Amino acid sequence: MALRFNGYVGVFDSGVGGISVLRELARTLPRENFAFFGDSANAPYGEKTRDQVIRLSRDIVDDLLDQGCKAIVIACNTATSAAAPTLRAEYAHVPIVGVEPALKPATLAEGIERILVMATPITLRLDKYQQLAARWGAGHRIVEVPCAGLAGRIERGNLDADDLLELLEQLIGPYRGQVDGVVLGCTHYPFVARQIKEVLGDVELFDGAAGTARQLERRLAERGMLSKQASHGRVEFLSSKDTPEELALYRDFFKM
Ligand code: DGL
Numbered sequence: 001m002a003l004r005f006n007g008y009v010g011v012f013d014s015g016v017g018g019i020s021v022l023r024e025l026a027r028t029l030p031r032e033n034f035a036f037f038g039d040s041a042n043a044p045y046g047e048k049t050r051d052q053v054i055r056l057s058r059d060i061v062d063d064l065l066d067q068g069c070k071a072i073v074i075a076c077n078t079a080t081s082a083a084a085p086t087l088r089a090e091y092a093h094v095p096i097v098g099v100e101p102a103l104k105p106a107t108l109a110e111g112i113e114r115i116l117v118m119a120t121p122i123t124l125r126l127d128k129y130q131q132l133a134a135r136w137g138a139g140h141r142i143v144e145v146p147c148a149g150l151a152g153r154i155e156r157g158n159l160d161a162d163d164l165l166e167l168l169e170q171l172i173g174p175y176r177g178q179v180d181g182v183v184l185g186c187t188h189y190p191f192v193a194r195q196i197k198e199v200l201g202d203v204e205l206f207d208g209a210a211g212t213a214r215q216l217e218r219r220l221a222e223r224g225m226l227s228k229q230a231s232h233g234r235v236e237f238l239s240s241k242d243t244p245e246e247l248a249l250y251r252d253f254f255k256m
Contacts, residue, residue: 003067003068004035004067004068005033005035005064005067005068005069005236006067006068007033007068007069007070007227008032008033008034008035008067008068008069008070008234008236009025009029009032009033009034009035009069009070009071009072009073009216009220010034010035010037010061010064010065010067010069010071010072010073011025011034011035011036011037011072011073011075012036012037012038012039012057012060012061012064012072012073012074012075012076012079013037013038013039013074013075013076013079013187014038014039014040014042014043014044014045014046014056014076014078014079014151015038015039015040015043015044015151015155015188016038016040016154016155016157016188016191016249016250016253017075017076017151017154017186017187017188017189017191018036018038018073018075018076018187019036019038019075019250019253019254020075020187020188020190020191020207020209020253021073021075021099021187021208021209021212021213022034022036022075022235022254023209023254024209024210024212024213025073025209025212025213025216026233026235027213028210028213028214028216028217029213029216029217029220029226029227029233030232030233031226031227031228031229031230031231031232031233032220032226032227032233033227033229033233033234033235033236034233034234034235034236035064035067035069035236035238036075036235036236036237036238036250037060037063037064037238037239037240038237038238038239038240038241038246038250039056039060039239039240040155040239040240040241040246041239041240041241042056042240043151043152043155044120044151044152044155045076045078045079045082045120045122045151046078046119046120046121046122046123046147046148046151046186047120047121047122047148047152048122049122050082050083050122050126053078053079053082053083053122054082054083054086056079057074057079057082057083057087058083058086058087058090061087061091061096065091065094070094070095070225071094071095071096071097071216071219071220071225072087072091072094072095072096072097073096073097073098073099073212073216074087074096074097074098074099075099075187075212076099076186076187077099077100077101077119077120077123077185077186077187077208078120078122078123078186079098080098080099080100080128081100081122081123081126081127081128081129082122082126084096084098084128095216095219095220095223095225097212097215097216097219098212099187099208099209099211099212100128100129100132100208100211101117101119101123101129101132101183101184101185101208102183102184102185102206102207102208102211103115103117103129103132103133103136103137103142103183103185103206104132104135104136105206105211106181106183106204106206107136107137107139107140109181109204109206111180112140112180112181112204113140113141113180114140114141114143114178114179114180114181115140115141115142115143115179115180115181115182115183116142116143116145116172116175116179116181116182116183116200116203117129117133117142117143117144117145117182117183117185118145118147118150118171118172118182118183118184118185118186118189118196119144119145119146119147119183119185119186120146120147120148120151120185120186121146121148123185123186124144124146124185129185143175143179145171145172145175147171147186147189149167150167150168150171150186150188150189150192151186151188151189153167154188154189154191154192155188157249157252159191159192159195160195164192164195165195165198165199168192168195168196168199169199172196172199172200173199175200176199176200176201177201179200179203180203180204181203181204181205181206182196182200182203182204182205182206183206183207184196184205184206184207185208187207187208187209189207190205190207190209191253191256193205235254237250237251237254
């Protein structure tokens with residue numbers, strides 16, 4: 001039987017957030033085919049335990065590989081922090097690329113001294129972020145804001161609604177005028193980049209999507225696995241909340 005996603009790159013997140021990474025992957029690697037899986041029925045991941053995130057991630061990766069995917073992008077900071085080492089050990093033959101909060105580029109950028117890091121509670125707690133902060137944070141003033149509830153709210157769309165702006169005001173309003181740069185350490189947050197700037201004023205935003213796309217390109221190239229098709233690749237959307245409305249929401253986020 002033909003595999004549905006033979007030779008595709010499988011990309012997943014707890015929900016719509018990973019689409020901010022998918023857009024960059026499709027721009028950087030236009031000839032690749034992508035199968036995006038959003039686990040919206042189980043979102044948000046950022047307030048679950050590490051073991052729960054590992055179990056959910058493993059099921060998704062199993063499924064994408066069973067359907068023929070050649071590589072996996074974990075388009076989720078939370079799942080990368082919680083599950084990437086386990087997944088890489090279990091699927092050693094498959095290129096698995098993760099995302100990480102863009103703290104390194106933020107600390108290297110000109111004129112950025114005070115940095116606000118927005119991420120899920122679990123991302124900020126786990127080793128991956130702690131190691132990044134220890135390595136790159138020296139010499140900068142870094143404030144970490146665990147944004148409980150924000151990814152879950154972005155999942156529901158309607159991104160200019162008052163309740164979403166109020167939630168942002170509660171979470172980051174107290175830092176208005178006090179930061180130069182903001183690390184968007186959750187792949188959902190680029191979808192509210194404009195709203196974040198409305199709350200904080202003139203700040204520079206950093207996210208990990210472009211770095212992830214370059215990393216995927218390198219990993220595929222070094223194994224001779226880049227797509228050789230002449231035409232533009234396909235992008236397919238799948239969701240654990242498998243309704244026409246949810247898939248339409250995914251397509252809208254992809255076009256944003
Ligand atoms: N988009 C995810 C991340 O990058 C997870 C958000 C969530 O499900 O809590 O962390």
